[in-house]
Amino acid sequence: MKLATWNVNSIKVRLPQLLDWLATAQPDALCLQELKCEEPKFPRAELEAAGYLSAVSGQKTYNGVAILARSTPADAVAGIPGFADEQKRVLTATVDGMRVVCVYCPNGQAVGSDKYEYKLRWFAALREYLAAELQRHPRLAVAGDFNVAPEDRDVHDPKAWEGQVHVSEPERAAWRALVALGLKDSFRLFEQPEKTFSWWDYRMMGFRRNAGLRIDHVLLSDSLAQACMASTIDKAPRKLERPSDHAPVLAELTPPH
DNA sequence: ATGGCTACGATCCGTAGA
Numbered sequence: 001m002k003l004a005t006w007n008v009n010s011i012k013v014r015l016p017q018l019l020d021w022l023a024t025a026q027p028d029a030l031c032l033q034e035l036k037c038e039e040p041k042f043p044r045a046e047l048e049a050a051g052y053l054s055a056v057s058g059q060k061t062y063n064g065v066a067i068l069a070r071s072t073p074a075d076a077v078a079g080i081p082g083f084a085d086e087q088k089r090v091l092t093a094t095v096d097g098m099r100v101v102c103v104y105c106p107n108g109q110a111v112g113s114d115k116y117e118y119k120l121r122w123f124a125a126l127r128e129y130l131a132a133e134l135q136r137h138p139r140l141a142v143a144g145d146f147n148v149a150p151e152d153r154d155v156h157d158p159k160a161w162e163g164q165v166h167v168s169e170p171e172r173a174a175w176r177a178l179v180a181l182g183l184k185d186s187f188r189l190f191e192q193p194e195k196t197f198s199w200w201d202y203r204m205m206g207f208r209r210n211a212g213l214r215i216d217h218v219l220l221s222d223s224l225a226q227a228c229m230a231s232t233i234d235k236a237p238r239k240l241e242r243p244s245d246h247a248p249v250l251a252e253l254t255p256p257h
Numbered sequence: 258a259t260g261g262c263t264a265c266g267a268t269c270c271g272t273a274g275a
Binding site: 009010012013034036060061062108109147164166199201202203204206213242244245 | 273
């Protein structure tokens, strides 16, 4: 089974590319971020016609997350229970006996800003939630835009980025605290080409220069990690006209016994 | 030179992303 995540940066603008990508990549489950779309306007029918049912937590202009799957994502829960937040950044549902948490982690804007403090508080709440969810669901996947580049090798120019938001030590510590729950970065389970990234700035010809960051991730609990056969980043959609600034990240798992 | 795109909702620019 193929599990994927993609920050589409507007479901409305990217729908044609999304439909093409679903037909080509054929994921069994797909986590989407930055829908920028309220639930009533979510293109449910178009996706269903393409063979995908959806759970959606939408928001106008900002944020918004969804989980697509071949059958209805079950037992969907929006948000982090007990963490009051207007921003629609988290959606959890069960797909093929696997608990899938779709996350759009805060950007943080700048180290020391209010949004940065919110990012760190948000990660602490996510950690508590995932700890509890892991107890209930040993087969757990957390997929999405984490807005953290875990290590310097996930950064095109570590010197230029040193100490900046997305790579600062408190953010990386928050990432490691998630991993310490017993979650594996699926991408790093395998040998990977150097300078593989999942996001490139629209400006300064970021993609042409491969000036990117690896900030989109699929984390897998131990039992899922054991079943993981491959993890890749598909740069093809980033090459299209009017692309999202993020590329899809995939993890391929052998079916459960 | 700290900018440069892109999307959105409201205009004819501001906010936000990363």
